[in-house]
Amino acid sequence: MTLNDTVLTNDGLDARATGTVLLIACGALAHEILALKRINAWDHLDLTCLPAILHNHPDRIPDAVSDAVLRHRSQYDQIFVVYADCGTGGLLEKRCRELGVQMIPGPHCYSFFEGNDTFAARDEMTAFYLTDFLVRQFEAFVIKPLGLDRHPELRDMYFGHYEKLVYQAQTDDPDLTDKAKACADRLELTFERRFTGYGQLQTELAQIGTSTGA
Amino acid sequence: MSEEDDEIILSELDDEELVQQMFDDLYDGLKEEIEEGVNILLERGWQPYRILTEALVGGMTIVGNDFRDGILFVPEVLLAANAMKGGMAILKPLLVETGAPRVGKMVIGTVKGDIHDIGKNLVSMMMEGAGFEVVDLGINNAVEAYLEALEKEQPDILGMSALLTTTMPYMKVVIDTLVEKGIRDDYTVLVGGAPLNEEFGKAIGADAYCRDAAVAVETAKTFMARKHNQLAAG
Numbered sequence: 001m002t003l004n005d006t007v008l009t010n011d012g013l014d015a016r017a018t019g020t021v022l023l024i025a026c027g028a029l030a031h032e033i034l035a036l037k038r039i040n041a042w043d044h045l046d047l048t049c050l051p052a053i054l055h056n057h058p059d060r061i062p063d064a065v066s067d068a069v070l071r072h073r074s075q076y077d078q079i080f081v082v083y084a085d086c087g088t089g090g091l092l093e094k095r096c097r098e099l100g101v102q103m104i105p106g107p108h109c110y111s112f113f114e115g116n117d118t119f120a121a122r123d124e125m126t127a128f129y130l131t132d133f134l135v136r137q138f139e140a141f142v143i144k145p146l147g148l149d150r151h152p153e154l155r156d157m158y159f160g161h162y163e164k165l166v167y168q169a170q171t172d173d174p175d176l177t178d179k180a181k182a183c184a185d186r187l188e189l190t191f192e193r194r195f196t197g198y199g200q201l202q203t204e205l206a207q208i209g210t211s212t213g214a
Numbered sequence: 215m216s217e218e219d220d221e222i223i224l225s226e227l228d229d230e231e232l233v234q235q236m237f238d239d240l241y242d243g244l245k246e247e248i249e250e251g252v253n254i255l256l257e258r259g260w261q262p263y264r265i266l267t268e269a270l271v272g273g274m275t276i277v278g279n280d281f282r283d284g285i286l287f288v289p290e291v292l293l294a295a296n297a298m299k300g301g302m303a304i305l306k307p308l309l310v311e312t313g314a315p316r317v318g319k320m321v322i323g324t325v326k327g328d329i330h331d332i333g334k335n336l337v338s339m340m341m342e343g344a345g346f347e348v349v350d351l352g353i354n355n356a357v358e359a360y361l362e363a364l365e366k367e368q369p370d371i372l373g374m375s376a377l378l379t380t381t382m383p384y385m386k387v388v389i390d391t392l393v394e395k396g397i398r399d400d401y402t403v404l405v406g407g408a409p410l411n412e413e414f415g416k417a418i419g420a421d422a423y424c425r426d427a428a429v430a431v432e433t434a435k436t437f438m439a440r441k442h443n444q445l446a447a448g
Contacts (some may be wrong), residue, residue, distance in 0.1 A: 058409065085379045089409030107380045120380075123356065125327050147289025157292055161329035161353055 003030055005133065009140050014048035015072065020044050021208055022075070024068045024084035027052030028133040029109065032170055032198055033082060038207055045208070048072065056145050058087030062095040069099050082201075084108045094202065104204050114202040115150050115166050126163040128189060132170045135180045147188075155188065165189040168196045224250050229258065235270045240273035241280075242294045243293025245300040252301040262305045263314035263345075270301050271343040278340075278428040283374065288332070295336055315345055318438045321363045322373035323351030324382040330377035333407060336375060336427040346371075357384075357391050364392075364401065370441065371434055374420075376407040386418035393419070402437040404430060 010026035015022060026035055027049040037045055050064050061083065069079055082095055086156070096103045096119035106112045108131040111119040126186035134141055143149050146158055165187060167180035177193055224247065227235055239247040248270070255265045280286040288292075292390060320341055324334050331353050336347045349367045351359055365373060372392075376382040385405050392398040398419070398433040405415050406424040415423030421437065424430035 085409075087379060087409050089379055089382060089414060091411065107378070117416075123327070125329050137298055145287075147287070147292075151289055151293060153290060154292055157332060161331070 003034070004187060005136050006140070008133075009047060009052045009137055009148045012045065012051045015046050015048035018043075019046035019076065020077040021046065022072050022079045023082050023205070023208075024072070024079060025049050026055065026066060026086070026109070028055060028131065028137075029082055029201065031133065032201060033205070036202055040206070041159070042205070045205070046076070052137070053140065055086065056141060058089075059089050061086055062091045064104070065092060066095055066099060069101055074126070076150060078208070080145060080205075082205075086114055096156065104201070109201075110166075113170065113196040113198070114194070115200050120164055124166070126164045127192075128159065128162045128164070128187065129166050129168055130180055130183060131168050132176060135167060135176050138179070138183045143186075159189065160188050163189070164188055166194055167191070167193045169193055170196060170198060179191075217345050225254050229260075229369075233272070234360050236269045237273040237276055240270070240294050240297050241277055241290075241355075243290065243297050244396070245297040246277045246302045248297040249304060252304050254283070256304075256308070257446075262308040262312055266302070266309065266314075267345075270298050270305075271340075274298050274340065274343065275428065278426065282426060282428065291336070292332065295339060298339060300426075302339065306342075316347055317345035317372040317435065318441075319347040319349070319367065319370040320371040320373055320434065321349045321351065321360070322375070323355040323360065323363075323375075324353040325373045325381050326354055327383040327384065328354045328376050328378055330407075331375070333377070333427070334373070334375040335408065337375070337424070337430045338442050340427040340431050341434060344435065346434065348403070360388050361391065361395075364397070365396070369401065370438060371402045371404060373404045373430070375405070376410070380411045382407060382409055382414065385420065389419045401433070402441070404432060404433060404437075406430060 008030050012027045013030050015165060022031060023045055025047060030049045033047055048068060050068060054061050058104060065083065079101045081214055083092060083103055084104045085108040085110050093103065104112055105195060106116040109131060110129055125209055147154055165184035181191050222235060224232060224235060231252060236248060236251040237365050251269065252265055255269065274294060277286060277291060281291050322334060322338055324331050338350045341348050349363060352362055374385045374387060376390060389403060403420045404424050407422040410423055412423045422433045424433050
């Protein structure tokens with residue numbers, strides 16, 4: 001399946017109506033989840049994604065997840081929400097509990113890609129994080145919504161207290177690393193690349209397979 | 215259309231037109247024009263407090279409403295705030311000199327582990343615009359920093375801000391410490407930040423959760439009025 005990042009950003013991804021477990025995920029995780037599905041032959045998992053740009057509007061995530069769960073739940077044995085808290089201040093967790101569906105633990109994808117415990121132990125408050133997807137969609141997620149394309153003078157108001165940009169690499173891609181470095185330069189932050197692979201995303205999804213006996 | 219044909223000479227506008235033009239200039243984030251407008255009104259004998267409330271706060275209220283209604287977005291609000299800041303910088307020393315009314319005093323800061331201050335800065339500015347004296351502690355404040363400032367400044371209101379789900383629980387640490395020390399009821403505690411909500415504000419024992427800067431100002435005013443009424447009744 002060929003994925004289009006712009007479509008994942010704005011529209012998400014439709015389920016294929018195959019498998020017994022539906023993953024409802026952020027569009028920013030589509031590449032990684034489909035790669036894990038392929039590598040591990042997790043044929044019992046189907047995937048639908050909500051628009052990744054909800055990342056910039058966390059207040060809209062609980063309702064969007066809720067709608068997707070209610071729309072799909074009759075067609076699957078189980079639904080798993082592939083979101084962490086993602087800035088919802090605990091509201092997504094509460095909603096998932098009410099709906100009786102599980103989600104990924106942790107504050108956000110930067111945390112579970114690295115592993116929640118490792119990420120928390122770093123305690124890096126002056127780091128700005130990008131993943132593979134966010135590097136590719138840097139303009140759509142950072143530059144344009146913050147108005148930095150039109151008003152670069154706002155840089156200090158947004159990033160004045162940040163010190164470094166951490167690129168959490170899910171894959172080894174020199175071009176993407178170059179692009180991430182350019183993102184750091186543009187934000188006037190020092191650059192650090194950390195290879196995370198799929199991290200806790202992989203272990204969490206693997207457990208779904210185990211628990212369903214698939 | 216050429217800019218020359220359209221250029222507006224601020225000093226040629228009458229007071230009412232000038233204030234309306236300043237609303238537009240604030241909306242468009244034109245800092246230099248706002249500074250010029252403030253200086254013109256001062257030259258015309260306007261009191262600093264009147265310029266602040268009628269021209270600057272009036273203009274920012276429109277910006278705030280359009281932000282709330284999804285017409286304006288964060289970058290435009292920041293540009294408008296920056297323009298207002300330019301006007302405020304001229305007025306602030308004059309407000310002190312002219313003895314402008316003081317509604318109350320607030321200590322505000324972003325909590326420990328959090329470096330985000332855009333929302334907090336907007337609240338500070340709008341609170342100042344509404345006549346509050348604001349002591350801004352900046353970012354990454356541990357409970358000790360809040361306590362020290364409360365002791366030193368004796369404010370009416372404590373404001374705490376957080377942008378991260380991981381840092382917002384620290385607000386409870388601060389409030390619990392105030393309770394332990396028996397000083398919780400000495401202050402109105404207002405909290406805000408993107409991941410917060412009303413339920414969270416109640417759960418941690420804050421007096422109110424404020425969705426945005428405009429709500430923060432209105433909430434602060436309400437609590438100050440209540441305080442004055444209680445004092446009058448007592």
